[in-house]
Amino acid sequence: MDANALLQALTQALFVVIFLVVAVQSVRRPLRATIDIALLFGAVSLVIAEGLATALLDITPSRVLQATAGALVMTLPYLLLRLVDDFSDVPRWLMRGAEAGLALAVTGLFAWEPALPAAVTLLYVLYFFGLEAYAAVAFVREASRSRGVTRRRMQAVAIGSLLLGLTIFIAGLQAVAPGPAGFWSALSGVTAFGSGLGYFFGFAPPPVLRRAWQEPELRAFLGRAASLPRLPHTSAIVAELERGAAAALGAAGAGIGLWDESRNVLVFSLPPAGQQEASGRAPTDTEEYEVRPGEMAAGRAFALQQPLFYENALRDDPAYADVYRRSGVIAVLVAPITAGSKRLGVLAVYASHPPIFAEDDLVLVRLLADQAAVVLEARALIDEAARVQAREEAARLKDDFLSSAAHDLKTPLTTLVAQAQLLERRATRQPGAPADLDGITRIVRESERLRDLVLELLDASRVEDGRLVGFVETVDLVEIAREICKRHDSARHPCLLDAEEPVVGDFDPLRIAQLVENLVENAVKYSPGGGEVRVRVWREGGEGRLSVTDQGIGIPADDLPHIFQRFHRGSNVDDRRFAGMGLGLFICRGIAEQHGGRIEVRSTPGRGTTFEVALPVRAEAGVPTS
Amino acid sequence: VSDGTILVVDDDPSIRATISEILRMEGYPVEVAANGAEALTTVERSRPGLVLLDMRMPVLDGWGFARGLRERGVDLPILVMTAAQNARRWAEEIGADGYLAKPFDIDDLLDAVERRYGPPPA
Numbered sequence: 148m149d150a151n152a153l154l155q156a157l158t159q160a161l162f163v164v165i166f167l168v169v170a171v172q173s174v175r176r177p178l179r180a181t182i183d184i185a186l187l188f189g190a191v192s193l194v195i196a197e198g199l200a201t202a203l204l205d206i207t208p209s210r211v212l213q214a215t216a217g218a219l220v221m222t223l224p225y226l227l228l229r230l231v232d233d234f235s236d237v238p239r240w241l242m243r244g245a246e247a248g249l250a251l252a253v254t255g256l257f258a259w260e261p262a263l264p265a266a267v268t269l270l271y272v273l274y275f276f277g278l279e280a281y282a283a284v285a286f287v288r289e290a291s292r293s294r295g296v297t298r299r300r301m302q303a304v305a306i307g308s309l310l311l312g313l314t315i316f317i318a319g320l321q322a323v324a325p326g327p328a329g330f331w332s333a334l335s336g337v338t339a340f341g342s343g344l345g346y347f348f349g350f351a352p353p354p355v356l357r358r359a360w361q362e363p364e365l366r367a368f369l370g371r372a373a374s375l376p377r378l379p380h381t382s383a384i385v386a387e388l389e390r391g392a393a394a395a396l397g398a399a400g401a402g403i404g405l406w407d408e409s410r411n412v413l414v415f416s417l418p419p420a421g422q423q424e425a426s427g428r429a430p431t432d433t434e435e436y437e438v439r440p441g442e443m444a445a446g447r448a449f450a451l452q453q454p455l456f457y458e459n460a461l462r463d464d465p466a467y468a469d470v471y472r473r474s475g476v477i478a479v480l481v482a483p484i485t486a487g488s489k490r491l492g493v494l495a496v497y498a499s500h501p502p503i504f505a506e507d508d509l510v511l512v513r514l515l516a517d518q519a520a521v522v523l524e525a526r527a528l529i530d531e532a533a534r535v536q537a538r539e540e541a542a543r544l545k546d547d548f549l550s551s552a553a554h555d556l557k558t559p560l561t562t563l564v565a566q567a568q569l570l571e572r573r574a575t576r577q578p579g580a581p582a583d584l585d586g587i588t589r590i591v592r593e594s595e596r597l598r599d600l601v602l603e604l605l606d607a608s609r610v611e612d613g614r615l616v617g618f619v620e621t622v623d624l625v626e627i628a629r630e631i632c633k634r635h636d637s638a639r640h641p642c643l644l645d646a647e648e649p650v651v652g653d654f655d656p657l658r659i660a661q662l663v664e665n666l667v668e669n670a671v672k673y674s675p676g677g678g679e680v681r682v683r684v685w686r687e688g689g690e691g692r693l694s695v696t697d698q699g700i701g702i703p704a705d706d707l708p709h710i711f712q713r714f715h716r717g718s719n720v721d722d723r724r725f726a727g728m729g730l731g732l733f734i735c736r737g738i739a740e741q742h743g744g745r746i747e748v749r750s751t752p753g754r755g756t757t758f759e760v761a762l763p764v765r766a767e768a769g770v771p772t773s
Numbered sequence: 774v775s776d777g778t779i780l781v782v783d784d785d786p787s788i789r790a791t792i793s794e795i796l797r798m799e800g801y802p803v804e805v806a807a808n809g810a811e812a813l814t815t816v817e818r819s820r821p822g823l824v825l826l827d828m829r830m831p832v833l834d835g836w837g838f839a840r841g842l843r844e845r846g847v848d849l850p851i852l853v854m855t856a857a858q859n860a861r862r863w864a865e866e867i868g869a870d871g872y873l874a875k876p877f878d879i880d881d882l883l884d885a886v887e888r889r890y891g892p893p894p895a
Contacts, residue, residue: 550858554829557856561876562787568879569795586794589787 154336159195161340165347166192172351178458180233180502184350187226190219191343214256221256221271224278225249227308230350231285234301234500235292241281248274275315283308286349296360297397297503300349307345314338354507361511364394372518376525381405382416384526388494392515396480396508398496403484403519404438404445405492412437413445413492443467448481449493454509454516455481459501475499480508482516486524494519548713548729556600559593566590607713607730610737616655624650624659624691624762625684631663632682639677642667646684650691652764654742659762662738665731666695666758673756674699690744691764694757701752710748711736735760777822778802779890782812782838783854784830788875792825795879796886800893809833813841821849823890825873828855828863839867850889 166188173185197216201208208216225245231237252271255263263271286308290301317335348356368391378384385403392401404413415436440450444464448455457463457479460471471477476497484491494516498504566589573583609615625646632642663682670680678698685692702710713733732746735758739746744762779801783789786807793803804821806812810833812824828835835853842849851869853860854877864872870889873882 553858554856557875558785558788561856562785562791564876565795565879565882566787566791569791569798572879573798585790589791593787 151333151336154333154340158336158340158343159199161343162188162191162195165343165351168347169351176458176506178233178501180230180500181351183226183229183233184346187223187230187346187350190222190226194219211257217256218253221249221252221275223311224275224282227282227311228278230304231282231289233502234304235285235289237285245278272319276312279308279312279315283312293397293399295364295394295397296352296357297498299360300352300397302349303345303352304349305345307342307349310338310342310345314342350502354505357505357507361395361397364391364397365511368392368395368515369518372522375522376529381523381526381530384522385416388515388519388522392494392496392512392519395515396496396504396511398480398503399475399498401494401496402436402445403492403494404449405523406449406490412439413449415445443470444479444481445493445495448495449483449490452483452485452490454483454513456504456506456509458504477501478504480504480512482509482512484516484520484523486520489524491520491523544713552604556597559597559600562589562593563597566593603730603734606734606737610734610741613741615658615734615737615741617657619653619655621651621765622654622656622659624652624654624693624764627656627660628663628682628684628693631660631667632680635664635667635671635680640671640674640680642680642682644682644684648686650684650686650693650764652691652742652762654762658738659742662735662760663693663695665735666760669731669758670695670697670699670756673697673701678755686764687761689764689766690761692759692761694759696755696757698755701754701756702748702750703752707748707750711746776894777820778804779886780804780806780812780815780821780824782806782809782824782830782835783827784808785827788827792882795882799883800895801886801890802894809835809838809841812838813845816842816847816849817845820847823886824849824851825886826851826853826869828853828857835863836867839869852885852889 166185169181169185169188173181194216197208197212197219201212225248228237228242228245232242252274255267255271259267283305286301286305290298290305293301314335317331317338321331321335352360371387371391375384375387378387385405389401389403393399402415404415407414415438416434438446440446444455444457444460460477460479461468464471471479477499478501479495479497481493481495483493494512496504496508496512496515566586570583570586570590573580606615625644626649628646629644632644636642667680667682674680674697676699681694681696683692683694683696711732713730736746739760739762742762744760746758746760748756748758750756779796781789781792781796781803782805783792784807789805789807793805796803804815806815808830812826813833815821826835826838833841835855839851851867853864853867853869853872854875855863855872856875857863860872860874871885873885
C-alpha cells in the first residue's frame with residue numbers, strides 16, 4: 148500500500164469514525180443541528196462504503212448504485228446549507244430553492260439513461276458549488292460576527308467548507324484534465340482529510356477542545372474580575388460581567404438580573420436580546436426588563452437556586468415561547484448568583500441558535516455566576532463603606548453646624564449681656580447722667596441680629612419637618628417681587644423688575660416674600676462692587692417662574708451642587724459674620740419645594756449668578772368667563 | 774501692677790465697643806484692634822499691659838497673633854475671649870494666661886482683668 152492509498156484509507160476511516168461519533172451524539176441529543184451533522188457525515192460515509200464495497204468485491208457498480216452515490220454527493224451541499232441555518236439564518240427562499248434543486252438533481256440522476264448530457268452536468272456542478280460557496284461564505288461571516296469558542300468553531304467549519312470545495316474541484320479537474328494521477332489524488336486526499344477534521348472540530352468539538360477554545364476569554368475575564376468592584380457604577384460592573392460571560396461562552400449575549408427583594412422581581416438592565424451586540428456599540432440606554440421568580444428560564448433558575456439549560460427554549464418552555472422568540476433567546480444557560488445564603492440574582496447566557504452551547508457549559512456558567520457573586524458582594528461592601536462614610540460626614544457636618552451656630556448665637560449675646568449690665572451699672576453710679584444712646588443702639592442692633600439668627604434656625608427646623616407653609620392665599624408673584632425690588636433698589640445696586648403680566652398662585656405670601664427677599668439680599672450681598680440686580684417674573688410650561696440675576700462674584704462650580712444643602716457656605720465667602728449660618732438657601736429651597744415648586748441656580752464665577760424659582764400657578768390669567 | 778494699655782482684639786465691632794466702654798468706665802487705658810494683624814501693628818507701636826483676645830477672626834486669627842508675638846520675641850499677658858466650646862484648650866494652645874467664655878458678666882471680666890493687670894491707674 149503506497150502513501151497515497153494510506154492517506155485515502157485514513158481519510159475514509161476518519162469520516163466513518165466521525166460519523167459514528169456524531170451519530171451517537173444525535174441520538175443522545177436530538178437537535179436539528181446534531182441530526183444534520185450526523186446526516187452530513189452519514190452521506191459521506193455511505194459514499195465511501197459504496198466505493199469500498201465495489202473495490203473489494205471488484206464489481207462494476209450498477210446503474211442504480213452509481214445514481215445513488217451521485218445522489219448522496221448532491222445532498223452534501225444541501226446538508227451544509229441546513230447547518231448554516233442551524234448556526235445562523237438562511238433565507239427561506241434559498242432553503243426551498245435548494246430543496247427543489249436537490250429533488251430535481253436526484254430525479255435526473257435516476258432518470259437519465261445512460262449518463263448525464265454535458266450541459267446538464269454543468270448545471271449539477273453549478274448547483275453544488277453555488278451552495279458550497281454560499282455555505283463557506285456564511286460560515287466565514289458567522290465567524291467574524293461571533294466570538295470566543297463560537298468564533299473558533301465557525302472558523303473551523305469555514306476552513307472545512309473551503310477544503311471540501313477544493314476537494315471536489317480537484318476531483319473535477321482530474322476528470323477533465325487527467326495529469327499525474329498520484330499527485331492529484333494525494334492532494335485531494337489531504338484536502339478531504341482536512342475538511343473532515345474542520346467539520347468535526349467545528350460542528351461537534353470534543354469537550355477538551357471546547358474547553359481549550361473557551362479558555363482565553365475565560366482567563367481574560369477572570370483577570371479583569373478583581374478590578375470590577377471599583378468601577379464607578381453597579382450598572383457598569385453588571386455590563387462588564389455580562390460581556391465577560393458572553394465572551395467566555397461564545398454566546399450572542401448575557402444578562403444579569405439583579406434581585407429586587409422589595410418588589411419580588413429580577414431586574415435586567417437591558418432586554419436580554421442583545422441587540423446592542425449587533426450594532427457593536429456600548430449599550431447606552433438603560434431599559435429595564437423584569438422577570439418574576441419562577442417565570443421563564445431566569446426566574447426558574449432563581450426560584451430553584453439551580454443552574455438550568457434550555458437547549459431550545461421554544462420547545463423546553465413553550466408557555467413563554469413568544470417572549471423567547473421576540474427577544475431572539477433560543478438557547479439559554481442560567482445560573483443563580485448567590486453569595487452564601489444571600490440571593491443576589493441570576494446570570495443568563497443566551498444565543499439565538501441551539502447548537503452554540505453544550506450541556507457541560509453549565510459548569511462554566513455556574514463558575515461565572517459565582518465569580519459575579521464575589522464581584523457584586525465586594526461592590527456591596529464598598530458601597531456600604533461609602534454609606535458609612537457619608538453618614539459620618541453628615542454627622543460631622545451637623546456637629547460643625549451646631550458648634551458654629553452656638554458661636555453665632557453667643558456673639559450678639561455677649562454684647563447684649565455686657566452692654567445691659569454696663570447700662571445698669573452706669574445708671575446706678577451716675578443717676579442723673581444723660582442716656583447712653585450708643586449703648587442703647589448697640590443693644591437694639593444686637594437683639595435684632597439675635598432675633599434673625601433664632602428665626603433662621605427655627606425656619607431651618609421647619610424645613611426639615613415640612614411645616615414651612617402657613618396661611619395660603621391668592622397672591623400675585625409680580626406684586627411681591629415689585630415691592631421687594633423697590634425696597635432694595637439703590638444707586639449702587641439698581642433693582643430692575645421685568646414682568647409683563649400678573650402671575651397668580653396660591654402661596655403663603657410671607658414665605659414667598661421671604662424667599663424673594665433672601666435671593667435679592669444675596670444678590671446685593673455678593674455683588675460687593677455694585678451692579679444691577681434683575682428680577683424677572685413670567686409664565687412658562689404651566690408654571691410661574693421667578694429669577695434673580697446679579698453681576699456679582701459668582702459661585703465656584705464645585706460649590707454649585709451643594710449650595711442648597713444645610714450648613715453649606717460658599718468656599719469663596721470669607722465673611723464669617725455676615726454669611727449667616729449657611730441656612731438661607733436651604734430655607735429658600737424648602738419654601739419653593741413645600742409650595743410644590745423647585746429652585747435652581749446657574750453661575751459663572753466673576754460674572755454673576757442667577758437663581759430661578761418655579762412655582763405652580765393658576766391657569767392663564769384670562770378674562771373670567773361666566 | 775502693669776502700665777501700658779489694655780488691647781481689646783475682636784472682629785465684632787459691638788463687642789469691641791462694649792468691652793472698651795466697660796474698661797474705660799473703670800479707668801483703664803484701652804486700645805482696640807479688629808483682628809490679629811491690626812493687633813500686631815499696635816503691639817509694635819507700644820507695649821500693652823494686657824491683651825483681651827478673640828480667637829476666630831478674619832485676616833489673622835488668635836493663633837496667628839500669638840505666633841506673631843513669639844516671632845517678635847514679645848511676651849504679653851493674654852486673656853482669651855471666645856464663644857467656642859474649646860476656650861480652655863485654645864487658651865492653653867497659645868500659652869495664654871486665662872480665658873473668658875462668651876457671653877460673660879462684666880464683673881467676671883473686671884475680676885479677670887484686675888487679677889492680671891492690677892487695679893486701674895489712679
